[in-house]
Amino acid sequence: MSADAVVIGAGLAGLTAAIRLAEGGLSTTLVAKGVGATHLAPASIDVLGYAPALVESPARALPAFTDERPDHPYARLSPRIVAASMDWLRERVPAISYTGSLDENLLVPTAVGVAKPTALVPEAMAGGDLRAGGRFAFVGLRALKDFYPAYLAENLSQAKLPSGAAVEARAVELRDPGDEADVNPLGYARQFEEPGFRKAVASELLSRVEPGEAVGFPATLGLDNHRTVWRELQDLLERPVFEVPTLPPSVPGIRLFRALRERFRQAGGRLVMGPTVVGADTRDVVVERVVVQAAAARPATHEARWFVLATGGFAAGAIHLDSHGEVWESVFGLPVAGAPGAEPRFLPRYLDDHPMARAGLAVDEVLRPIDARGRPALENLFACGAVLGGAEPWREQSGNGLALSTGFAAASHILERVS
Amino acid sequence: MATLQADVLVIGGGSTGVGVARDATMRGLSTVLVDRGDLATGTTGRFHGLLHSGGRYVVKDPKAALECIHENRVLREIAADCIEDTGGLFVTTPIDDPAYADRFVEGCRGADVPVEEIPVAEAIRREPRLNPRITRAFIVPDASVDSWKTVWGCARSAMAYGAKILPYHEVLRLVVEDSAVKGAVVEDHRGGEEMEIHADLVVNAAGAWAGRIAAMAGCEVTILPGKGIMIAMNHRLVNTVVNRCEMPADGDIIVPIRTVSVIGTTDEKVADPDDWDITRDEVQKMLDAGENLVPGFREARALRVWGGVRPLFQEKAEGTDTRDVTRAHTLLNHRTRDGLERFLTITGGKFCTFRLMAEDTVDVLCAELGVDRACRTAHEPLPDSEDRRFYWLGARVAAREENLHRDQLICECEMIPRRRLEEAMSRRATTDLDDIRRTVRLGMGPCQGGFCIYRATGILHQVQRIPALAANGSLLDFLQERWKGVQPILYGDQLRQARLDDWIFQGLLDVGHLPV
Numbered sequence A: 001m002s003a004d005a006v007v008i009g010a011g012l013a014g015l016t017a018a019i020r021l022a023e024g025g026l027s028t029t030l031v032a033k034g035v036g037a038t039h040l041a042p043a044s045i046d047v048l049g050y051a052p053a054l055v056e057s058p059a060r061a062l063p064a065f066t067d068e069r070p071d072h073p074y075a076r077l078s079p080r081i082v083a084a085s086m087d088w089l090r091e092r093v094p095a096i097s098y099t100g101s102l103d104e105n106l107l108v109p110t111a112v113g114v115a116k117p118t119a120l121v122p123e124a125m126a127g128g129d130l131r132a133g134g135r136f137a138f139v140g141l142r143a144l145k146d147f148y149p150a151y152l153a154e155n156l157s158q159a160k161l162p163s164g165a166a167v168e169a170r171a172v173e174l175r176d177p178g179d180e181a182d183v184n185p186l187g188y189a190r191q192f193e194e195p196g197f198r199k200a201v202a203s204e205l206l207s208r209v210e211p212g213e214a215v216g217f218p219a220t221l222g223l224d225n226h227r228t229v230w231r232e233l234q235d236l237l238e239r240p241v242f243e244v245p246t247l248p249p250s251v252p253g254i255r256l257f258r259a260l261r262e263r264f265r266q267a268g269g270r271l272v273m274g275p276t277v278v279g280a281d282t283r284d285v286v287v288e289r290v291v292v293q294a295a296a297a298r299p300a301t302h303e304a305r306w307f308v309l310a311t312g313g314f315a316a317g318a319i320h321l322d323s324h325g326e327v328w329e330s331v332f333g334l335p336v337a338g339a340p341g342a343e344p345r346f347l348p349r350y351l352d353d354h355p356m357a358r359a360g361l362a363v364d365e366v367l368r369p370i371d372a373r374g375r376p377a378l379e380n381l382f383a384c385g386a387v388l389g390g391a392e393p394w395r396e397q398s399g400n401g402l403a404l405s406t407g408f409a410a411a412s413h414i415l416e417r418v419s
Numbered sequence B: 001m002a003t004l005q006a007d008v009l010v011i012g013g014g015s016t017g018v019g020v021a022r023d024a025t026m027r028g029l030s031t032v033l034v035d036r037g038d039l040a041t042g043t044t045g046r047f048h049g050l051l052h053s054g055g056r057y058v059v060k061d062p063k064a065a066l067e068c069i070h071e072n073r074v075l076r077e078i079a080a081d082c083i084e085d086t087g088g089l090f091v092t093t094p095i096d097d098p099a100y101a102d103r104f105v106e107g108c109r110g111a112d113v114p115v116e117e118i119p120v121a122e123a124i125r126r127e128p129r130l131n132p133r134i135t136r137a138f139i140v141p142d143a144s145v146d147s148w149k150t151v152w153g154c155a156r157s158a159m160a161y162g163a164k165i166l167p168y169h170e171v172l173r174l175v176v177e178d179s180a181v182k183g184a185v186v187e188d189h190r191g192g193e194e195m196e197i198h199a200d201l202v203v204n205a206a207g208a209w210a211g212r213i214a215a216m217a218g219c220e221v222t223i224l225p226g227k228g229i230m231i232a233m234n235h236r237l238v239n240t241v242v243n244r245c246e247m248p249a250d251g252d253i254i255v256p257i258r259t260v261s262v263i264g265t266t267d268e269k270v271a272d273p274d275d276w277d278i279t280r281d282e283v284q285k286m287l288d289a290g291e292n293l294v295p296g297f298r299e300a301r302a303l304r305v306w307g308g309v310r311p312l313f314q315e316k317a318e319g320t321d322t323r324d325v326t327r328a329h330t331l332l333n334h335r336t337r338d339g340l341e342r343f344l345t346i347t348g349g350k351f352c353t354f355r356l357m358a359e360d361t362v363d364v365l366c367a368e369l370g371v372d373r374a375c376r377t378a379h380e381p382l383p384d385s386e387d388r389r390f391y392w393l394g395a396r397v398a399a400r401e402e403n404l405h406r407d408q409l410i411c412e413c414e415m416i417p418r419r420r421l422e423e424a425m426s427r428r429a430t431t432d433l434d435d436i437r438r439t440v441r442l443g444m445g446p447c448q449g450g451f452c453i454y455r456a457t458g459i460l461h462q463v464q465r466i467p468a469l470a471a472n473g474s475l476l477d478f479l480q481e482r483w484k485g486v487q488p489i490l491y492g493d494q495l496r497q498a499r500l501d502d503w504i505f506q507g508l509l510d511v512g513h514l515p516v
Helices: A012-023 A058-068 A079-092 A149-157 A185-192 A195-206 A226-237 A251-266 A399-418 B015-026 B062-078 B100-110 B120-126 B147-160 B207-216 B280-293 B334-338 B351-369 B395-402 B418-428 B433-440 B452-463 B468-489 B492-508
Strands: A002-008 A028-032 A098-100 A106-109 A115-118 A120-122 A134-140 A167-173 A213-218 A241-244 A270-273 A276-283 A286-293 A300-309 A319-321 A327-329 A381-383 B002-011 B031-034 B088-092 B116-118 B136-140 B143-145 B164-166 B169-177 B180-188 B194-204 B223-233 B241-244 B253-257 B260-264 B302-313 B329-333 B343-348 B409-411
Touching: A002 A012, A012 A028, A012 A079, A012 A251, A012 A300, A012 A399, A028 A300, A058 A079, A079 A098, A079 A120, A079 A251, A079 A399, A120 A251, A134 A149, A149 A167, A149 B452, A149 B468, A185 A195, A185 A251, A195 A226, A213 A226, A226 A241, A251 A270, A300 A399, A319 B492, A381 A399, B002 B015, B002 B180, B015 B031, B015 B147, B015 B351, B031 B147, B031 B169, B031 B194, B062 B100, B062 B143, B062 B351, B088 B100, B088 B120, B100 B136, B120 B136, B143 B253, B147 B164, B147 B433, B169 B194, B169 B207, B194 B207, B194 B351, B207 B223, B207 B302, B207 B343, B223 B280, B241 B280, B260 B280, B280 B302, B280 B468, B302 B343, B302 B468, B302 B492, B329 B334, B329 B351, B334 B343, B343 B351, B409 B418, B409 B452, B418 B433, B418 B452, B433 B452, B433 B468, B452 B468, B468 B492
Parallel strands: A002 A028, A002 A300, A028 A270, A134 A167, A134 A213, A213 A241, A300 A381, B002 B031, B002 B194, B031 B164, B088 B241, B194 B343
Antiparallel strands: A098 A120, A106 A115, A276 A286, A286 A300, A319 A327, B088 B136, B116 B136, B169 B180, B180 B194, B223 B260, B223 B302, B241 B253, B253 B260, B329 B343
């Protein structure tokens, strides 16, 4: 197979880069062994939530943040690019209707009742914005073991918000129809797509919510017909309704994945899901093709002029630490920066800042992985997303923001070179 | 100060202590047991789960071997539900002295340990992952045993006979009057109150901590704390206990238990049973040892590492290597040893011999108190073991299949249904998720609580009606305890799992910013 560009990895970073390359006129193949972190993470775009104190405005905080952390991926991006990537996403997935901006973080409840900072959320999460306080009822679904509204509400009621506003929160446990004891978020999402089910839920709720309360559901409000489900519930309940992300599988993340996949296909992109990229052929400092291997099939190759590595971090298996302490990048064997060569690799307290956590690829100004001497390891290879070192996305609340903006930027750099 | 009166006060809630409490209560003595923490949180809950046939000790420590095989037979009768009858193999690996095998067989015959040599091909057929370069193989009646289940079985039985079992009650001082120990003052760590317990006789079953308790009565008992580390691997790499056919050494046993295999162990003298680390070198040593028994061992996922401290004892044993101290047990009657009445210390020994240790202790205790009643613990089964059916690997799956549509599965790895979890929370009356972990194995599987601990916290908040702040504390404590066990072995696929768990706890839930 031959294309102008090959993107490896189908998480938010890979999909973003692939769509942009295809829209930029390059024939683009996206190869991935499976879905990425979209199915694990909520679909909110967290750009920078903690630095390490609560960040109220990512736009204002980023310059100082990157000055102090020259190895952070954000230090390779201009604030303009980060903002442009957010506008771009908004336009590409209109059905999700992202709201928010870089200027001020929203604060949305997590499933344990922490007010979490995030820059951009799907419209259906925005009703849970806590910045101005308010009154909220959180809905428990009978057979869902992944959401505990009483625990959430009690924590949220004690939240100390920067505005000083108060949150009043309580739980409403539903006896929704059905007889299965154990239904996961995806199962509930499918049930909500049936008009009868959501009407039954709304009518039980109507008598139990109080005036002025916004209603928070676990993120299960439909999949392909999510917008209809969400709007109809708001109409039936005559009040704001919002979703709270909970344990994987992430229903909002699956919606985002599906919307981006559709966008990629519309742009003429070719999606190859299933095979693992097991190696690459390089000549001098140029990648000529990657070799992929599906379960029982013979190895195949994908040739291209440009390659984007969006394979994820340790969690995805893209960066590997073996039992002897050796660290490597799994497709190209690129050098990994920031990995401590000796103990301590991890510190004794779970919530500590662990030395190994920031290990990943170091990149040049245009996001090409560099070798120990600071030169591009391969001239036509660009990297984006969690494979990049220097960040601690979960502690910073920066995961999807990094994926989106570096994916966007990697594609931009390739398109600039093409033209 | 509140007071309590009993015939016997037992200090220490490990296997030996609960064994003594059960035996004494069954002989009609009113008994109180105290432990500074939860039951089975010292050495008992921190070993590899091997029910020894005695094979390991037949050459080096025949007295310990005799005790092991005797008690192996007894525990199979009384604690079947705690035991998986895996059988055991002793194999001569390429690094072992080939001459040892004959001495081993001779030792087994002498110690009455049933042994049978099988062809190497047969051993490999039974355990296909074994090192194909082994040269001899022997089968013995080793098995795996769940120490928590055993200890709680003894405790429940003792309570049914009227014993008071008081976890989280720490001894502050012993009451010594007229050259006799008359009881102890304890502090309730949960309620914060002090209490004086009067007893006709006090048994010090504090294991590796027995020296400290003895010192409170002015007696010098020098315990040699011998640390051993163990690593649980995420597969049944073997389904039979596999031992190296060699003098006891580091990392020479793999025990299949529940859904995992545990490799053990090391033996290193430490100064303080509460203060020691697991080092990178020890972990590497275990992984190398695993490769020798099961090639490819390093590629399997290491789930958790922990250490336990053996309470080794030998009168005048200074400067001894802990590997060379006997595994047989010692009962000290401080009346004859130190001139102090009504005070016994039981130490040394092994988990497998806890019942025998208890029997010996209660025999002497009865003699001291002038009571003449026979021990019955070798014949009366523990609760849930009455039908004498061994635990089997498919037990939880079978139970789950029966309730598939009627109950939620809260911990998928260990297959713990919601009702069972709620019942354990109510029965234990605890708000500590780590106590629940030991009771039902919550969060002990491959994901190490990544998915179930959020659920369990929500359920705990609901069932125990505790403030969210207390639930937050319990959640964070659990995550910290778990981290202690995974941090030294984070590599390969288990590091991937740990990062996924970080995404859930820190990224999705943001637990680092919970109010506490």
